Amino acid sequence: MFSIIWRTIKDRKISLISYSLGAAAFLEMYVALFPLFAGKQKEFEKLLNLYPEQLFQALGMDKASFNLARIESFIATEHFSLIWPIMAIIMMIAFGGAQIAGEIEKGTIETILAQPISRLKVFLSKYLAGLANLFVFVVVSVFAIAPFSAIHNVDYKIENFIKMAILGFLFGLAIFSFSMLASSVFSEKGKSNLVVGGTIILMYVINTISTFKESLKNLRYLSFFYYYDFSAAMNKNTIDGLAIWVFLGVSITATILGAVWFMRRDVGV
Amino acid sequence: MTNIIEVVNLKKYFSYFGIKGRDFVKAVDGISLEVKKGEVYGFLGPNGAGKTTTIRCIMDFIHPTSGSIKVLGKDAHKDSVFLKKKIGYLPGNVRLYDKWTGQEHIDFVESLRGKSKFVEDLKERFNFDPGKKFKTYSSGNKQKLGLILTLMHEPELIIMDEPTLGLDPLLQNEIYEIFDELQKKGHTVFVSSHNLPEVERICNRVGIIKEGKIVGIEKVGELGEKRLRKVTVRFDVKFKKADFEFDGVEKIEEISDGLILTVRGDINPIVKKLASYKLHDLEISHATLEDVFLEFYKGKNNV
Numbered sequence: 001m002f003s004i005i006w007r008t009i010k011d012r013k014i015s016l017i018s019y020s021l022g023a024a025a026f027l028e029m030y031v032a033l034f035p036l037f038a039g040k041q042k043e044f045e046k047l048l049n050l051y052p053e054q055l056f057q058a059l060g061m062d063k064a065s066f067n068l069a070r071i072e073s074f075i076a077t078e079h080f081s082l083i084w085p086i087m088a089i090i091m092m093i094a095f096g097g098a099q100i101a102g103e104i105e106k107g108t109i110e111t112i113l114a115q116p117i118s119r120l121k122v123f124l125s126k127y128l129a130g131l132a133n134l135f136v137f138v139v140v141s142v143f144a145i146a147p148f149s150a151i152h153n154v155d156y157k158i159e160n161f162i163k164m165a166i167l168g169f170l171f172g173l174a175i176f177s178f179s180m181l182a183s184s185v186f187s188e189k190g191k192s193n194l195v196v197g198g199t200i201i202l203m204y205v206i207n208t209i210s211t212f213k214e215s216l217k218n219l220r221y222l223s224f225f226y227y228y229d230f231s232a233a234m235n236k237n238t239i240d241g242l243a244i245w246v247f248l249g250v251s252i253t254a255t256i257l258g259a260v261w262f263m264r265r266d267v268g269v
Numbered sequence: 270m271t272n273i274i275e276v277v278n279l280k281k282y283f284s285y286f287g288i289k290g291r292d293f294v295k296a297v298d299g300i301s302l303e304v305k306k307g308e309v310y311g312f313l314g315p316n317g318a319g320k321t322t323t324i325r326c327i328m329d330f331i332h333p334t335s336g337s338i339k340v341l342g343k344d345a346h347k348d349s350v351f352l353k354k355k356i357g358y359l360p361g362n363v364r365l366y367d368k369w370t371g372q373e374h375i376d377f378v379e380s381l382r383g384k385s386k387f388v389e390d391l392k393e394r395f396n397f398d399p400g401k402k403f404k405t406y407s408s409g410n411k412q413k414l415g416l417i418l419t420l421m422h423e424p425e426l427i428i429m430d431e432p433t434l435g436l437d438p439l440l441q442n443e444i445y446e447i448f449d450e451l452q453k454k455g456h457t458v459f460v461s462s463h464n465l466p467e468v469e470r471i472c473n474r475v476g477i478i479k480e481g482k483i484v485g486i487e488k489v490g491e492l493g494e495k496r497l498r499k500v501t502v503r504f505d506v507k508f509k510k511a512d513f514e515f516d517g518v519e520k521i522e523e524i525s526d527g528l529i530l531t532v533r534g535d536i537n538p539i540v541k542k543l544a545s546y547k548l549h550d551l552e553i554s555h556a557t558l559e560d561v562f563l564e565f566y567k568g569k570n571n572v
Binding site for chain 2 (some may be wrong): 002003004007106107108111114117
């Protein structure tokens with residue numbers, strides 16, 4: 001199993017390094033910009049008051065805890081609201097899609113399945129490689145705050161970033177698990193990525209609409225973006241227990257379904 | 270003799286979620302075959318006949334609609350992991366990882382199967398440079414790498430799907446020599462092909478598949494006995510076509526100053542008859558296995 005895990009990680013190393021360093025570079029940019037914004041809270045409050053409340057809700061931002069004097073609030077708004085989740089989503093969808101569907105499409109899956117290793121172990125090896133990938137991405141892209149804040153002489157609360165890393169990992173895990181399920185079902189990487197990407201976009205739309213329309217309010221529970229409360233993690237150092245259960249529940253369910261499907265399906269038709 | 274592969278009434282139908290729509294295909298439709306220990310068994314048929322589907326069922330890449338497959342006395346699905354230790358598999362049109370070098374492929378297989386004692390010999394024999402990335406190899410070198418990965422652990426059973434497809438004659442001959450050696454060492458080989466002279470060259474027995482059904486299983490030697498011969502004769506004297514119309518002569522074709530006779534089985538009656546004529550030229554050639562195959566197909570089609 002280890003050799004498949006290691007080979008999978010090695011094959012994706014360029015992608016992992018690019019995404020991790022890319023996300024870290026964004027973080028560095030925001031930390032470098034932070035001193036320019038800090039201390040201008042009152043001017044920004046005036047500006048923010050011009051925008052409707054729903055807009056903040058739709059973007060998952062807590063206006064009350066928006067405080068430009070604190071790096072956590074600034075980074076949450078600028079980085080973890082959109083850029084970071086987009087990078088995590090793209091990276092994990094691409095990783096998942098390439099693992100089973102991508103290998104079937106290229107025909108390389110036969111090389112692995114001709115070896116004395118069960119399909120379950122093949123699936124789990126690829127899954128564990130994905131987890132390792134996600135872990136490295138989260139650690140590098142979130143905890144890069146430590147060196148960057150030291151360079152720019154900015155104070156930060158490590159516990160809030162730890163919470164953000166946990167939330168980000170769970171969010172990425174749910175997307176990756178869903179992607180592995182789709183990858184097990186389809187025989188083409190493009191189809192797998194399309195289905196997962198389309199579902200994620202739909203979730204984003206559902207979450208946004210549910211904040212504008214009271215009658216559709218309950219639809220938000222169907223969206224990962226409702227549970228991905230970066231604002232609470234970064235500003236209040238909290239993660240909703242329901243979010244943990246939902247992300248873990250989706251991950252476990254999708255992983256079991258994906259593994260069972262892969263074991264039962266025809267490969268190389 | 271022990272059966273190494275035993276396929277009984279194998280059926281494989283492709284459909285979307287069991288719905289018999291326009292995509293419904295009977296790829297394999299009730300085939301049965303046995304491959305004995307130490308035998309080189311040719312699985313012969315045109316493209317789309319069901320050869321690769323059968324091999325994929327044996328390899329447990331795809332699951333049969335019905336029927337049973339036993340390899341080395343064990344169930345091909347339930348005991349798949351155990352059996353893969355004993356099987357070397359070469360897919361048709363070898364597709365490996367573009368970004369890996371040849372050596373990385375070899376290392377990967379060794380990490381799953383254990384260290385190989387034969388890999389260095391194989392590399393040397395094929396004059397194979399393992400330091401290059403797979404995508405940079407020529408089709409011949411890609412096939413060589415596929416063969417090295419298949420043979421490097423000297424598996425008990427070797428399954429190859431069209432192993433010489435697209436290869437130059439030199440490499441084809443190299444592969445034929447390997448088949449000879451494998452057979453001498455007592456390995457069992459199951460090889461699919463639509464190249465009839467190749468099957469004739471390397472196999473002991475041949476199963477002929479058409480449209481998902483086995484239409485014949487023959488020993489290659491016995492196929493020879495059933496073989497057609499073409500007798501092209503030119504006479505120096507007048508001849509009677511009717512003199513050659515007897516049992517075993519399947520077809521008589523007139524040419525200038527002579528005849529072309531298609532003869533099945535014993536050729537002696539023809540030779541005796543020809544001896545009574547003064548001949549200008551005589552050529553007796555074996556019809557290829559292809560001719561037999563086509564004849565066989567024609568016969569089955571008429572059934």
